[in-house]
Amino acid sequence: MAEGSNPIEAPLAKVVKTHIKGATGISGLKRLSGGASQETWSFDATTAGDPVQLILRRAPGGARPPSETAVGLATEAKLIELAGAAGVPVPTVRYVLAKEDDVGDGFIMNRIAGETIARKILRDEEFADARPKLARQCGEILAKLHSVDRATLPPLRISPAESEIAQYRNIYKAHGHPHPVFELALRWLADNTPPPGTAHTLVHGDFRNGNLMIGPDGVRAVLDWEIAHVGDPMEDLGWICVNSWRFGNIDQPVGGFGTREDMFEGYEAAGGGRVDPDRVKFWEVLGTLKWGIMCTIMVTAFKTGADRSVERATIGRRSSETEIDLLRLLAPLA
Structure with missing residues (x-):
């Protein structure tokens, strides 16, 4: 140029x-x-x-x-x-x-060298040695992230579980796309909200495959901090397990590359405190619902002409995928 x-x-x-x-x-x-x-x-x-x-x-x-x-x-x-x-x-x-x-x-x-495209990370031979390590590395990284002293943080929104549920319920109602499975999920979330007094930490908010710079040696950088906030640390552990971030590798719940057990072990070994699997599931359900509702927003943008791109229309259709994911979480066959 x-x-x-x-x-x-x-x-x-x-x-x-x-x-x-x-x-x-x-x-x-x-x-x-x-x-x-x-x-x-x-x-x-x-x-x-x-x-x-x-x-x-x-x-x-x-x-x-x-x-x-x-x-x-x-x-x-x-x-x-x-x-x-x-x-x-x-x-x-x-x-x-x-x-x-x-x-x-x-x-x-x-500028850090590496790859963020999930399809390449999950399938290319270049990352074959890194993939088995990634889930544990993610746990270790999140433990360090959640250790940041709250007193040193700049002003951030505080968003406990109740606030997150209310926010996305309001968005869902405003867009007028009825989804009975979303209604079921909202009821389940209300019945399973973590109790008051849950310790809050810095939360990345979008810690997932796609926002991690990966090299043959593993995770090189955590990117895209724009929706960071103060909240339940289990939120980050649940979000990376949302099926939409597995990119087809549905049997590898952590980003399509690893197991929850490996991530939890890495988190606890790095000083992140004891993982509460029930709270992680809560946030995985809420994360799945959030992405489904975001997809309905894409539908509205396409229908109103605000964004007539094929990408918007395609992503909008993916709300049906999140309904299947929610049913598997809330009513597992086995």
Whole structure:
């Protein structure tokens, strides 16, 4: 890409030269695919020696309206730094953008080599040695993540189980797509809500296959912290077990690559405290319902013309898959 051909290139180059030691400019700026809610740009900082491989994580168009659920990018950068200090594998944040930089809201971090596409991680020979280790590694990583001192956290929403149920019940009712199985799940969740007093920690909120950078050696980085919040730590353990994140490997409940037992053992061995399998199941049920309701939102976006992409219509149809998953969880045959 020729210098100046992208409106953010010149101001980004100025930022990099100012804040990345030894940088003389930038090269190879390109927007990566994926990232529905934030922009992800890959580029190199040029130096007198080897280039520094970097990522710009930026709000769409440079700015994003406040959200009830998503944290701001400066907060996301702070959470990444805190998680890294606790031993969670994360990219190093190099700089948080300021208004006067004229690049928009966002931050610059190191670019880590690896793969996030689940189909490749679960099937390619390159990751054959890593796959048996991943479930335990996920447990170990979550134990470290949940150990972050709450006193050091930036302001985050506190979202216990009751709040999560209420939020998604309201979304479900508002979109007017009747699903009897969703009604059944909502009743089950109300009857099985974890008791008051459950200890709360930092929760990633979207810890799953697809948001993990994987290499032949295993998990290299935890990505996409935008819906992090304070809540029940078992939420993260349940979310990664949702069948939709197994990508066809339904007999490997943790991300399609491992067992709950391996993840639980890794979590407890790394100091995460005792796992409560019943609470993990609660969050797996709630996570399955949440994804089903999100799929109905895609249907609405397609039907109203807000987004007529084939992707929206296809994802919208997947709500039926989550109904099957919910029935298997709530009324198992064996």
